[in-house]
Amino acid sequence: xxxxxxxxxFLCVVVSGVRxxxxxxxxxxxxxxxxxxxxxxxxxxxxxxxxxAVEYERCFYLSSSKEISYKALQQKAICFKQTGDYSKAxxxxxxxxxxxxxxxxxxxxxxxxxxxQKSKETIEKCRLYFDTLQEDMLLLEILTLNEFNDYANxxxxxxxxxxxxxxxxxxxxxxxxxxxxxxxxKLKSEKTARILSFVPGLAHIYAxxxxxxxxxxxxxxxxxxxxxxxxxxxxYITAYLGGAGLLSxxxxxxxxxxxxxxxxxxxxxxxxxxxxxxxxxxxLLPLR
Amino acid sequence: xxxxxxxxxxxxxxxxxxxxxxxxxSEFDFVMYLIGNSMKExxxxxxxxNSEDNDSINFLRGFTYYSSKMLDxxxxxxxxxxxxxxxxxxxxxxSSLSNAHLFHLxxxxxxxxxISSQDGEINxxxxxxxxxxxxxxxNYNLFDTYINSVDxxxxxxxxxxARLLQLKTELLSYKKKSLFVAGALSTLVPGLGKVYxxxxxxxxxxxxxxxxxxxxxxxxWYKKGLTNWKTILFGTISAVFYIGNIYGSVVTVKVNCExxxxxxxxxxxxxxxxxxxxxxxx
Numbered sequence: 001x002x003x004x005x006x007x008x009x010f011l012c013v014v015v016s017g018v019r020x021x022x023x024x025x026x027x028x029x030x031x032x033x034x035x036x037x038x039x040x041x042x043x044x045x046x047x048x049x050x051x052x053a054v055e056y057e058r059c060f061y062l063s064s065s066k067e068i069s070y071k072a073l074q075q076k077a078i079c080f081k082q083t084g085d086y087s088k089a090x091x092x093x094x095x096x097x098x099x100x101x102x103x104x105x106x107x108x109x110x111x112x113x114x115x116x117q118k119s120k121e122t123i124e125k126c127r128l129y130f131d132t133l134q135e136d137m138l139l140l141e142i143l144t145l146n147e148f149n150d151y152a153n154x155x156x157x158x159x160x161x162x163x164x165x166x167x168x169x170x171x172x173x174x175x176x177x178x179x180x181x182x183x184x185x186k187l188k189s190e191k192t193a194r195i196l197s198f199v200p201g202l203a204h205i206y207a208x209x210x211x212x213x214x215x216x217x218x219x220x221x222x223x224x225x226x227x228x229x230x231x232x233x234x235x236y237i238t239a240y241l242g243g244a245g246l247l248s249x250x251x252x253x254x255x256x257x258x259x260x261x262x263x264x265x266x267x268x269x270x271x272x273x274x275x276x277x278x279x280x281x282x283x284l285l286p287l288r
Numbered sequence: 289x290x291x292x293x294x295x296x297x298x299x300x301x302x303x304x305x306x307x308x309x310x311x312x313x314s315e316f317d318f319v320m321y322l323i324g325n326s327m328k329e330x331x332x333x334x335x336x337x338n339s340e341d342n343d344s345i346n347f348l349r350g351f352t353y354y355s356s357k358m359l360d361x362x363x364x365x366x367x368x369x370x371x372x373x374x375x376x377x378x379x380x381x382x383s384s385l386s387n388a389h390l391f392h393l394x395x396x397x398x399x400x401x402x403i404s405s406q407d408g409e410i411n412x413x414x415x416x417x418x419x420x421x422x423x424x425x426x427n428y429n430l431f432d433t434y435i436n437s438v439d440x441x442x443x444x445x446x447x448x449x450a451r452l453l454q455l456k457t458e459l460l461s462y463k464k465k466s467l468f469v470a471g472a473l474s475t476l477v478p479g480l481g482k483v484y485x486x487x488x489x490x491x492x493x494x495x496x497x498x499x500x501x502x503x504x505x506x507x508x509w510y511k512k513g514l515t516n517w518k519t520i521l522f523g524t525i526s527a528v529f530y531i532g533n534i535y536g537s538v539v540t541v542k543v544n545c546e547x548x549x550x551x552x553x554x555x556x557x558x559x560x561x562x563x564x565x566x567x568x569x570x
Contacts, residue, residue: 051337054322054330061321062314237507238518241500 053079070096086113116147146274155181185269193262203258207265216254223247319348328356343373362386396421412442420560448559465541474537481537494533501526
């Protein structure tokens, strides 16, 4: 009987010890980071990135060590990157941004989440905080400027990148850059489109949309023709309300749509150029 | 010897249970930290992956879902908190609020009726919430009964009580427009039904459109005859617009009434929610 009691108590102590280890795995202020991140790292290894991100946040929440907090949020950002949630990754990194690498990652994450404005702002901030931008950040700046159609500044930055690479790796990419930027997309002017749109359909044709242009012209001509015909037919109310009334809807609509088509054309051309830039230039760069 | 063994056993049990308590508390604090720092999605992920089934976790799960506006799940988890838990009262209040947002008003009321407390503040809050739910039900007699039970000296509830009374006055003074009158007015003069419904601009616009089309039809009828294709075309278009306008006027009255009710409901829910969150500091 006595032996039974002893075994029972021994088991109780063992269970409580095990629980204690599970609940408080280690001292969060300790320098043993492998121990602190155990649960989160295990989840990360199991590719359960959503839950791993929460556990890394817990490490940040519980830790009073700056080092551990920094590592926890960096790992959390990696989890978000793995799930493709780049805007959350950027927001997480912004909470701890310290060095150049962090800012690069923030700018990159914003770029990947199509938030080009934020990406540009981060690069500009980086220019202020650090004396010179490294090659990877220069490339990101070129890509961001391309997205804003700011090709003049993008080319300047690309030339700076080419010079840097030539001196550091002896690789000359200047001819490629000159070639790419000599073949810039010919964008249509929205101002011209607005003027042309006074003739219904002309702005559409300017945007290479012949079918839509001719249709817009035909509809407006039909409305105007109907009005004129009714005047000649002495049906003045019908002419005014049927012809002019119809025209008052179709004419401004065609004007607006013409400018929209030019905007769409420019977007397509920019996208094509930026894709070509990425496909042709990035593989040539000896970047990490 | 037996006493010594018993002591060791009790001591070990105490250690185990105190660690469980600490764990629940730290989880509680962490989830509250996530919710308070706009990381509600993370809180939901954490709760969805927590398979524990105890009062603290059920409350926490309910509160996480409530904060993330997943109200049906919130009500479900709040209702799992047992009566013996110290979180029971708070759970019932939040369960009631979640059900009220889902317009499960009977459930919301029964959640509140399950609360029995000697605490004057809790009873005040309960009566206030019951008044709100009955206002949502448009049961003005019960609303009066409950709102009169709320202690008027209770500072945090004073403002919201006055606001609920004002909302009741607005509900009672709202004159419900007749669908029939709106339709009849639009039959007489196109657009007049919409003016009656309170949409003056829409009414004028309808009048101009229908009037113009009828004018064109009349001109063609007068000049070209009834069988002319233009008379038939514009006449048909006029008739479609005319009938559509009558139907539109009826729908406008109905929609305006629904909008008024839903706007008021949102305000009632908001006014129930404020003292609840400040009382429990959530």
